[in-house]
Amino acid sequence: xxxxxxxxxxxxxxxxxxxxxxxxxxxxxxxxxxxxxxxxxxxxxxxxxxxxxxxxxxxxxxxxxxxxxxxxxxxxxxxxxxxxxxxxxxxxxxxxxxxxxxxxxxxxxxxxxxxxxxxxxxxxxxxxxx
Numbered sequence: 620x621x622x623x624x625x626x627x628x629x630x631x632x633x634x635x636x637x638x639x640x641x642x643x644x645x646x647x648x649x650x651x652x653x654x655x656x657x658x659x660x661x662x663x664x665x666x667x668x669x670x671x672x673x674x675x676x677x678x679x680x681x682x683x684x685x686x687x688x689x690x691x692x693x694x695x696x697x698x699x700x701x702x703x704x705x706x707x708x709x710x711x712x713x714x715x716x717x718x719x720x721x722x723x724x725x726x727x728x729x730x731x732x733x734x735x736x737x738x739x740x741x742x743x744x745x746x747x748x749x
Contacts, residue, residue, distance in 0.1 A: 627670045638674035643682050644701040667706050680707065
């Protein structure tokens with residue numbers, strides 16, 4: 620078995636049995652650098668079409684909930700929330716099988732319950748200097 624990593628641009632004219640499209644979120648698809656005009660936005664939509672039509676049997680569009688961002692001056696490391704690509708509107712979501720990870724069921728607020736984990740941070744920190 621093997622895995623082929625490809626950009627959308629180099630995938631034109633090719634086809635694979637399974638395609639996983641990473642980061643199907645605004646800022647990536649469409650790229651935040653290519654949304655200056657309607658022509659650029661249309662080109663980004665065509666790129667998504669190319670990516671999706673490369674799959675012969677199985678297509679996964681991966682929409683992460685958030686991204687981890689490093690090196691933020693003054694505020695340190697953090698995460699930012701992601702929004703599904705505007706090219707995949709709510710009205711067509713019934714055509715997709717939606718899966719969430721982890722498999723724990725979400726609460727009514729949308730938060731995924733976490734296991735009751737207790738960490739004695741004070742002891743760990745003291746142990747670092749012993």
